Amino acid sequence: MIINRPSIRIYTCHADRDILKEICAGIEEEGVLYEIEERQETELDVLCYDAANESVLGTGVGVAFSETGMQMKGVPKGRNLFEVSNPTSGQCRILGANAARAVKRMPFRIF
Amino acid sequence: MIINRPSIRIYTCHADRDILKEICAGIEEEGVLYEIEERQETELDVLCYDAANESVLGTGVGVAFSETGMQMKGVPKGRNLFEVSNPTSGQCRILGANAARAVKRMPFRIF
Amino acid sequence: MKLIAGVDIGNSTTEVCIGEIGGDGKMRFLSSSSVMTTGMKGTVANTAGVIHALDAAMGKINRPVSEISLIRINEAAPVIGDTAMETITETIITESSMIGHNPSTPAGAGQAAGTIIYIGHLPEGKPGIPYIVTASSLSAYDEVADVINRYAKKLDIAGLILQADEAVLVENRLEHKIPIVDEVKSINSIPEWKMAAIEVALPGQSVRMLSNPYGIATLLKLDADETKAATPIAKSLIGKRSAVVIRTPHGNVKENVLPAGELYVKSDQVYPVNIDSGADRIMEVLGQAGEVIDISGQPDTNIGNMLINIKNGMGNLMGEESGEIRITDILAVDTLAPVQISGSLAGESCMEKAVGVAAMVKTKHLPMEKIADELKRRLHIYVKVAGVEAVMAALGALTTPGTRLPLAMLDLGGGSTDAAVIDSDGRVKTTHKAGAGELVSMIIQTELGLSSRHTAEQIKKYPLAKVESLFHMRLENGAMHFFENAIEPKYFGNVVLLHPEEMVIIDEDIPLEKIAAVRKDAKRKVFVRNALRALTEIAPGHNLRNIPNVVLVGGSAEDFEVPEMLMEELANYKIVCGRGNIRASEGPRNAVATGLVLSYTGGQQ
Amino acid sequence: MKLIAGVDIGNSTTEVCIGEIGGDGKMRFLSSSSVMTTGMKGTVANTAGVIHALDAAMGKINRPVSEISLIRINEAAPVIGDTAMETITETIITESSMIGHNPSTPAGAGQAAGTIIYIGHLPEGKPGIPYIVTASSLSAYDEVADVINRYAKKLDIAGLILQADEAVLVENRLEHKIPIVDEVKSINSIPEWKMAAIEVALPGQSVRMLSNPYGIATLLKLDADETKAATPIAKSLIGKRSAVVIRTPHGNVKENVLPAGELYVKSDQVYPVNIDSGADRIMEVLGQAGEVIDISGQPDTNIGNMLINIKNGMGNLMGEESGEIRITDILAVDTLAPVQISGSLAGESCMEKAVGVAAMVKTKHLPMEKIADELKRRLHIYVKVAGVEAVMAALGALTTPGTRLPLAMLDLGGGSTDAAVIDSDGRVKTTHKAGAGELVSMIIQTELGLSSRHTAEQIKKYPLAKVESLFHMRLENGAMHFFENAIEPKYFGNVVLLHPEEMVIIDEDIPLEKIAAVRKDAKRKVFVRNALRALTEIAPGHNLRNIPNVVLVGGSAEDFEVPEMLMEELANYKIVCGRGNIRASEGPRNAVATGLVLSYTGGQQ
Ligand SMILES: Nc1ncnc2c1ncn2[C@@H]1O[C@H](COP(=O)(O)OP(=O)(O)O)[C@@H](O)[C@H]1O
Ligand SMILES: Nc1ncnc2c1ncn2[C@@H]1O[C@H](COP(=O)(O)OP(=O)(O)O)[C@@H](O)[C@H]1O
Ligand SMILES: [Mg+2]
Numbered sequence A, B: 001m002i003i004n005r006p007s008i009r010i011y012t013c014h015a016d017r018d019i020l021k022e023i024c025a026g027i028e029e030e031g032v033l034y035e036i037e038e039r040q041e042t043e044l045d046v047l048c049y050d051a052a053n054e055s056v057l058g059t060g061v062g063v064a065f066s067e068t069g070m071q072m073k074g075v076p077k078g079r080n081l082f083e084v085s086n087p088t089s090g091q092c093r094i095l096g097a098n099a100a101r102a103v104k105r106m107p108f109r110i111f
Numbered sequence C, D: 001m002k003l004i005a006g007v008d009i010g011n012s013t014t015e016v017c018i019g020e021i022g023g024d025g026k027m028r029f030l031s032s033s034s035v036m037t038t039g040m041k042g043t044v045a046n047t048a049g050v051i052h053a054l055d056a057a058m059g060k061i062n063r064p065v066s067e068i069s070l071i072r073i074n075e076a077a078p079v080i081g082d083t084a085m086e087t088i089t090e091t092i093i094t095e096s097s098m099i100g101h102n103p104s105t106p107a108g109a110g111q112a113a114g115t116i117i118y119i120g121h122l123p124e125g126k127p128g129i130p131y132i133v134t135a136s137s138l139s140a141y142d143e144v145a146d147v148i149n150r151y152a153k154k155l156d157i158a159g160l161i162l163q164a165d166e167a168v169l170v171e172n173r174l175e176h177k178i179p180i181v182d183e184v185k186s187i188n189s190i191p192e193w194k195m196a197a198i199e200v201a202l203p204g205q206s207v208r209m210l211s212n213p214y215g216i217a218t219l220l221k222l223d224a225d226e227t228k229a230a231t232p233i234a235k236s237l238i239g240k241r242s243a244v245v246i247r248t249p250h251g252n253v254k255e256n257v258l259p260a261g262e263l264y265v266k267s268d269q270v271y272p273v274n275i276d277s278g279a280d281r282i283m284e285v286l287g288q289a290g291e292v293i294d295i296s297g298q299p300d301t302n303i304g305n306m307l308i309n310i311k312n313g314m315g316n317l318m319g320e321e322s323g324e325i326r327i328t329d330i331l332a333v334d335t336l337a338p339v340q341i342s343g344s345l346a347g348e349s350c351m352e353k354a355v356g357v358a359a360m361v362k363t364k365h366l367p368m369e370k371i372a373d374e375l376k377r378r379l380h381i382y383v384k385v386a387g388v389e390a391v392m393a394a395l396g397a398l399t400t401p402g403t404r405l406p407l408a409m410l411d412l413g414g415g416s417t418d419a420a421v422i423d424s425d426g427r428v429k430t431t432h433k434a435g436a437g438e439l440v441s442m443i444i445q446t447e448l449g450l451s452s453r454h455t456a457e458q459i460k461k462y463p464l465a466k467v468e469s470l471f472h473m474r475l476e477n478g479a480m481h482f483f484e485n486a487i488e489p490k491y492f493g494n495v496v497l498l499h500p501e502e503m504v505i506i507d508e509d510i511p512l513e514k515i516a517a518v519r520k521d522a523k524r525k526v527f528v529r530n531a532l533r534a535l536t537e538i539a540p541g542h543n544l545r546n547i548p549n550v551v552l553v554g555g556s557a558e559d560f561e562v563p564e565m566l567m568e569e570l571a572n573y574k575i576v577c578g579r580g581n582i583r584a585s586e587g588p589r590n591a592v593a594t595g596l597v598l599s600y601t602g603g604q605q
């Protein structure tokens, strides 16, 4: 009986579909699992913070419309590790890859 | 502004005072911080599980009367890593030390 | 249509290869197998293993063993590798007492020197004299802190030594910070009123003053003679997190130390060489000696005793007098072995240079004919002792894709490294060198101070990982591996071996990097040296550059890093070298058995 | 009451020691300082640094420089160390093309061989022929997966090479799993219709088939000649996570390769030695040659060019003709240097054996008198050139607690390792050996392939750590260190140096253990060898066992691990060795300056 699957949480609020797809591809290529959940919350900081704190892996991604961010457990709300508005598809991949790299404890890629 | 102090959470319910003191000494000697909170909950499994999940370090200790347990985030409720009833003071130290060693990623000591 | 079985009885493994001769006279390989050798190589006890291996190979193709028309077994070389290891260093005697250890949680940082005083005797302390206080585990941490805080107002308390694991607990309650060493189990053997120096390093660092003879001299005000006597202590404290050195002149401590001794290599004359001069020198003398008749050691020395033990042991096994047994080759390697320090308070040891030795023992002709007869009797199949092991191995090696004559094969076994060269005319030269997989395991065991040889053997074979959380481990090469579910707590934080069936915990507290370094180094020391000297001996003109191909076969060629080490080394001589791939399918195994089958057609045509 | 200043002008550092002679004629030490040397050692440009150092030392005791009655400066030895490094190996030319790399996320596992086909040409593929498909980053991962799934029904698709970082994405969408190598930037230089073998190792492992010449031969069906040509490829693929080898016979690739060359050591006669024979052999010949007059290299070879560059460079600096400059010592060390592989598709290099060389250049007498005159002119204080550097260093070293005569000191500097022995009668013997701290930094830079010397210098000086989360790092010795607050993301997952002021990120992606191993090995190769040969030269009877004490001084004696390495090595000769502690307070610094002050009283009494 596993309650929390060890995965990155992605909390979304009316997320741009292409952006979300590319972020997921970034995580998938790195071989880490993710779960997407649509939330009532519109604020990016809250989405990221909650996602990180509710992920067993301590890593969360937030997508509000076309704003994106990545956050880790233990870092205060509002201090997302990475934040990109209207990201290109390359930037989405990197954001996803960095979420996975946080889990794998590998250095982050540069946007 | 740090919201969560990086510390081990100890959730207690009418904890035996000597037991609690020795567990804390075990953690302190290993150089890790802890926070104690008295809870309404009487069940050891719940105390341990909640403590682990609410600790930034992902490590929690529960003490209900003279029952003690240690738990880590990601492990299902009811599957405490260690559990000792009516521990000796040596066992309390080891339980505390092991909570700290979970944080320091060091092998656990044997009871 | 005739079925031929090649059977290779090795020290560790018995291998079978089954070939079929078609109507056209061509050989087709049908099956092969590998089982543990039963009994000592060259004895009739081997028959059971051979039958088992034949069953296994024929079973794979669903045919009965009775269909085999001919069994060809190897002519085993009458040499057997044995391995022993002796330290060459003497016990270290010190004029001071010391504690050098790595309690996981000492406290404070810095160094201090002073007179030792038991905590209970502080009322007798005099102002102006620096003291190092000791407290047994009978005193609780809050009491100790209380007492020190009280007396620190009057006395100069410079440091603290605790028996219990409570350094941090005490330090957190002290008003003035001092270095504290804890977990000193034998606190009662610390002599009161003597001078002591203590040092605690910053987290992540190691002691600097007490690992330097002149640092000890500075703190304890030693003269030159005393400093000299403190050098072994300084050496043993290198890398320690905390340490205590106590000045306790013993007078003349004397011990009976067995000297390392001389080795006598007998060929045209006797060449002596002292073990103390190290492995390189020993191997140089051995190289100069040429064809060796026997090797012995100076009586009543470490090496002398060791070689006699080897000869006696072999004699017992073979039922020969040890006088008839000759040692025709040795491999010496420089290594490190733990040596007890007399004068230490807690049984500390330190690593000293040592020499490990593997020896090649020449015995009488092995009675392979007897095994053949016994097999014949039990199976009613014709059995022939068909070819010299190393030659057959070379024939088998030649089935590896990308090879051609002249070709050398290196059989990396357990006790010995055997080599053979076949030149373009089919002429073969062979040699047997002492030292192979077993010596590697022995070096690993000694240098890591492991209690079990089995653990050393496993360290040799499997890559390492460190379990960093309940959910993941970091592999030796830095990659992360995630577990599906939380792993058992017993693995948490430990270094493990990635055995294919289950993870094996290494009980000793040794960093992963250290284990990996010792492992690689041991392999290099044994196999690179042996490959070079074996190949040099049999190469045309004794020149390695005259060998174009080297094919690695045998159990140790399965190793996950040895073949690449040898390839890198031999590339310097423009030699193509790699793990063999017998018949493009068997990897480095089955070379001798395959050669035995092949040599049948060779003989026919 | 008289103030005496000792001034030591070194290549890197200028040091001052201030002593006071009391009414009783006894010397009391008051202060000391250390600044960067200004200008090249032995030139008047040094005066600025000397004045700065005097200011600093007098400032500490709040007294003006003018109160000094006498300044004693060192007589510098007319030898200067310089360091250069040359690989001795030739460029590697291969008959095949290869890609060997560590994409972080390849996919699938296993090996495959087949004909290369571009994904767009799959319609032209024929059933029954194994194919390796290539796809550029213009094809999206879901399209690639779709196409492969479709064609796999008709064709034998054995492997896939991708330009984009999408191997896992494609693999997750494939119906039949195949090995996939991704992140191949130069995908367009892969030649279609040629045979290729590809291999992806299991996570945490490295390729086994393609790092073995016979493995390549098996997959690509190579004959013996082709296998030989593939050996450098196999060697360069050792340890890689994934690899591609393409069979592209080039015909006769020829390159102009500069040979390593011979070294000529001139003493009573000229001793030649080939660089190819390695550092041990070179140092052996040097040792046999005795007192060296000059060392040169074969013209138009690597070593020849290198030594000429050193002589010219020194000549320019000193304003002498390079003909007048003589090289009186060298230190050769075996090392590894990256060598380009011609035939690689993505500019891969591999590490080859190389020899690094430091040289000791003999110049004309250094004009220390000119510096003394200039100082006198500017300070109006009497200045005396007072003593030979190494002798003064030995005098200073003798103030270390726990020492006595006879005593040896080793000055571990930047360019050279200097040694002096004072025997019980006060007689002194000195020597200067090429190679010290700078050569260590150079080896670290080369072996780790670092772009900056500065990084190598920092790696030499500071311990390593790996930042494992935003909240903690693991130190080199395994200890954990926690941060108070979350650390900046740029540090996350990186290897860093623990510089006292800030953590320095190592940009190159090299595992911590590798960096530490290269660092330690470089220090050992330079300092252990130099300590042994310097001490052997000056030891009574050239026997190390006649030296009871060795005191380490100079900048490289501050190193956090070099003194312990030397202590361990010299303990084998029963020598007490450790970092000096000049005047029981200065550590290994200030030896020469202290000696200059001390020798004044010596001269007086
Ligand atoms: N996978 C492996 N990795 C490293 N060494 C191995 C492996 N398998 C077997 N060995 C070693 O091979 C040696 C035995 O080799 P083998 O050729 O079977 O000996 P023999 O020819 O004497 O029967 C032993 O030292 C064993 O530890
Ligand atoms: N803390 C340190 N650790 C290791 N090496 C050091 C340290 N400080 C200085 N060095 C090295 O010491 C060398 C300079 O030594 P120094 O005695 O100052 O030279 P010189 O006598 O020529 O002036 C340089 O190679 C420098 O890298
Ligand atoms: Mg402790």
Ligand SMILES: [Mg+2]
Pocket (backbone or CB within 6 Å): A029, D103, D104, D105, D106, D164, D165, D166, D167, D168, D182, D183
């Ligand atoms: Mg990838």
